[in-house]
């Protein structure tokens with residue numbers, strides 16, 4: 563297996579290209595993308611609809627494969643791995659948070675949180691588990707089923723589920739897309755704290771400049787390419803960059819974001 567050397571970033575893609583369809587229907591979803599995702603950093607991925615954000619995240623998270631280029635998660639190079647190894651990697655090294663929460667409706671909050679560990683035949687590391695439950699502030703909701711919880715509480719369960727196995731990297735796909743701004747802020751604060759307090763690495767796709775401002779870095783995609791990279795973003799600088807990126811894609815005068 564090819565490795566990424568010592569001191570590797572949490573994840574790295576190198577010269578990643580992915581197309582869909584053929585002939586007139588050919589779409590280049592990713593066009594020679596190279597990106598390092600540093601350990602302990604919170605990265606937001608933004609860009610117009612169809613710019614390749616989900617494709618990039620799915621390739622990084624071993625949920626999809628590219629046509630060419632390399633994807634590393636830690637020291638593992640994904641193209642060299644068999645299906646069983648990829649399943650193990652997803653289980654042991656990667657956490658996922660989806661827009662639609664994706665909780666199991668018949669299980670309690672606590673059972674949902676510990677499900678990935680149960681599947682892996684592992685028990686939660688007790689001290690870490692308590693810290694996660696404490697951080698997501700769900701102590702009195704652990705025996706509730708998802709339909710007895712608000713959207714924000716359900717997403718906090720999903721965040722706890724992603725964090726409890728101490729994955730190398732967490733991928734979040736529009737984690738606040740279905741939440742009101744107050745619940746969204748709670749979830750984003752929680753993600754931010756997991757980076758600041760525990761050194762968690764997070765990659766989040768979002769359309770929301772307010773959500774992106776919680777990150778350390780915002781990577782902008784357009785037409786399958788990385789076209790900008792912003793450090794220490796705030797809402798205004800993100801809106802400014804988004805306007806510039808949209809103008810590059812569509813030469814019509816930029817509209818207000």
Ligand SMILES: Nc1ncnc2c1ncn2[C@@H]1O[C@H](COP(=O)(O)OP(=O)(O)OP(=O)(O)O)[C@@H](O)[C@H]1O
Nearest residue numbers: 582583589590591610611612613614615616617618
């Ligand atoms: N399964 C597929 N078959 C064909 N084309 C696809 C497929 N998945 C994605 N695409 C195309 O690849 C390009 C990138 O799509 P992708 O979903 O990665 O963009 P995105 O930036 O996540 O968009 P959005 O913000 O709308 O979710 C788009 O042109 C899309 O239509």
